[in-house]
Amino acid sequence: LFFLIFFLIGVFIFPDYGISIDEDNTRMIGFLSLEHIFNIFLPEHVTKINKITSVDGSAIGIGVITSGVIFDLPMAFLELIFKIDDSRQYYLLRHFFNFFIFFVSVFFFFQLIKKRYNSWSLSILGTTFLLISPRIFANSFYNNKDLIFMSLFIIGLYTSINFLQKKDIKTAIIFAIVSSMMINLRILGLILPLLIFLIYTINILYDGNIKKKIIKPLILFLILTPFLIILFRPYLWANPIAHFLYTLKSLTDHDLNIYNYYLGQHISTKYPPWHYSLVWILISTPLFYIMLFLIGFIFIVQRTIKRWIKSENTNSYLNLLRKNKELQDIIFLSTFFIPILVSIYFGSISYDGWRHLYFIYPSFLLIAVLGLHLIKIFLLKRKNSLLYILSIILIIPTMFWMYKNHPFQYVYFNLLAGKNFNEKFEMDYFGVSNKSLLEYIIEKDDKKARIYNLSTTDLNLSKKILKKEIREKIDIVDNINSADYITNNYRDWNGIFEPTKFMIPNNFKIFYEIKVDGISINTIYKKQ
Numbered sequence: 101l102f103f104l105i106f107f108l109i110g111v112f113i114f115p116d117y118g119i120s121i122d123e124d125n126t127r128m129i130g131f132l133s134l135e136h137i138f139n140i141f142l143p144e145h146v147t148k149i150n151k152i153t154s155v156d157g158s159a160i161g162i163g164v165i166t167s168g169v170i171f172d173l174p175m176a177f178l179e180l181i182f183k184i185d186d187s188r189q190y191y192l193l194r195h196f197f198n199f200f201i202f203f204v205s206v207f208f209f210f211q212l213i214k215k216r217y218n219s220w221s222l223s224i225l226g227t228t229f230l231l232i233s234p235r236i237f238a239n240s241f242y243n244n245k246d247l248i249f250m251s252l253f254i255i256g257l258y259t260s261i262n263f264l265q266k267k268d269i270k271t272a273i274i275f276a277i278v279s280s281m282m283i284n285l286r287i288l289g290l291i292l293p294l295l296i297f298l299i300y301t302i303n304i305l306y307d308g309n310i311k312k313k314i315i316k317p318l319i320l321f322l323i324l325t326p327f328l329i330i331l332f333r334p335y336l337w338a339n340p341i342a343h344f345l346y347t348l349k350s351l352t353d354h355d356l357n358i359y360n361y362y363l364g365q366h367i368s369t370k371y372p373p374w375h376y377s378l379v380w381i382l383i384s385t386p387l388f389y390i391m392l393f394l395i396g397f398i399f400i401v402q403r404t405i406k407r408w409i410k411s412e413n414t415n416s417y418l419n420l421l422r423k424n425k426e427l428q429d430i431i432f433l434s435t436f437f438i439p440i441l442v443s444i445y446f447g448s449i450s451y452d453g454w455r456h457l458y459f460i461y462p463s464f465l466l467i468a469v470l471g472l473h474l475i476k477i478f479l480l481k482r483k484n485s486l487l488y489i490l491s492i493i494l495i496i497p498t499m500f501w502m503y504k505n506h507p508f509q510y511v512y513f514n515l516l517a518g519k520n521f522n523e524k525f526e527m528d529y530f531g532v533s534n535k536s537l538l539e540y541i542i543e544k545d546d547k548k549a550r551i552y553n554l555s556t557t558d559l560n561l562s563k564k565i566l567k568k569e570i571r572e573k574i575d576i577v578d579n580i581n582s583a584d585y586i587t588n589n590y591r592d593w594n595g596i597f598e599p600t601k602f603m604i605p606n607n608f609k610i611f612y613e614i615k616v617d618g619i620s621i622n623t624i625y626k627k628q
Contacts, residue, residue: 211223234512
């Protein structure tokens with residue numbers, strides 16, 4: 101019932117969200133990859149794809165090599181097979197599957213908690229934490245990079261623990277498939293299989309009695325994973341090693357010269373401060389979850405230190421990696437902190453909040469669930485009903501906030517961000533709310549409208565998800581003097597205008613505002 105309700109809600113509301121930056125680029129990357137496959141296997145049909153790639157394909161450049169296509173390639177294939185040629189329909193198709201993959205991962209998240217605590221009720225509550233995470237929930241409908249990667253990472257966590265527990269051929273194959281899909285999408289997907297390989301190897305060495313039936317699954321995994329990585333990314337076929345190394349190098353590649361608005365000033369994505377992601381996590385995650393995480397984190401660290409202190413020999417600490425539940429906690433903690441440390445050490449490009457690290461959020465919540473479990477044991481003496489009632493009471497305000505601010509949940513800030521968060525942080529950096537503004541203009545002024553965009557998000561992209569009859573009434577102009585309306589979502593990746601200092605011509609007055617917590621995240625100005 102829980103999952104049915106969630107699925108029906110998603111199906112009902114997924115058309116409400118607009119298009120995010122780069123959705124046109126990722127769509128085109130899918131078609132370029134499909135074109136590459138057709139050139140090899142079906143050259144007689146390649147002209148069908150050429151009609152699509154000839155329009156925008158040349159603008160993608162080297163991104164087609166560094167970008168994973170595990171989502172975009174199947175979407176391009178579906179679009180081609182079903183002959184979907186209307187922009188609204190193919191973007192809605194992508195948004196639906198974006199949500200559907202997240203929905204599947206939520207079920208695996210439920211299974212992860214159930215595997216750790218053997219409690220379906222705690223699993224439902226922990227899964228609710230994931231759903232009542234405003235930014236994650238909203239991004240699950242349109243973010244086909246970060247949220248798809250996060251979804252695959254959740255499935256990866258589940259299959260990795262199965263692999264460690266069972267150590268058989270079947271779990272090795274499944275984990276290899278999921279690992280290769282993660283690595284296909286983001287090179288940071290390497291972190292989980294490398295961690296599991298290390299733990300698996302330590303377990304073999306600690307066992308003392310090496311058995312072939314335990315080693316065979318590991319060898320199969322090590323052979324199958326790189327093969328599948330190449331198989332799932334067509335542009336690796338010609339020169340797999342060189343192209344993969346180039347993708348690895350892209351982790352520290354700072355060619356993209358845009359600016360973030362962070363702590364009240366524009367900072368270059370080339371030089372993000374070490375605390376950038378940590379601050380974003382702290383200000384955009386519900387405080388209740390942060391408190392539970394701290395309890396779980398302190399407990400894991402304290403327990404680990406005690407194990408080391410009580411060790412009678414130098415190798416006994418390895419026994420931590422053999423205790424099933426404690427091992428899961430270590431995996432969750434490692435997959436939360438290691439990516440943060442890697443991104444800080446390599447100075448990885450970070451922009452648009454902390455979306456590049458959304459994949460660590462499930463690990464964060466799994467540690468928070470441990471904190472909740474500890475409260476139940478030590479404070480509430482296993483009074484489950486009281487614990488669940490208190491937890492639901494504490495997440496109801498966030499749930500109501502999500503309902504009230506639908507479909508703009510991606511601009512969620514907690515109390516740590518302060519009241520005037522627009523003066524310190526990016527808001528609608530993806531321009532997703534542009535869809536709602538364009539619809540509002542035509543609804544209120546049902547005639548041809550000339551619209552100028554003051555910020556740097558692309559209105560021509562935003563209008564592609566509108567109904568055809570609305571699209572035909574909208575003309576995006578490059579000259580502000582010829583515009584009837586101006587829109588502004590306060591995003592300037594050139595680093596020139598701060599959100600509160602955009603210059604509006606005197607003959608334009610506010611016509612409509614989309615507000616979150618009293619702050620305008622997107623505004624329409626109408627010529628007087």
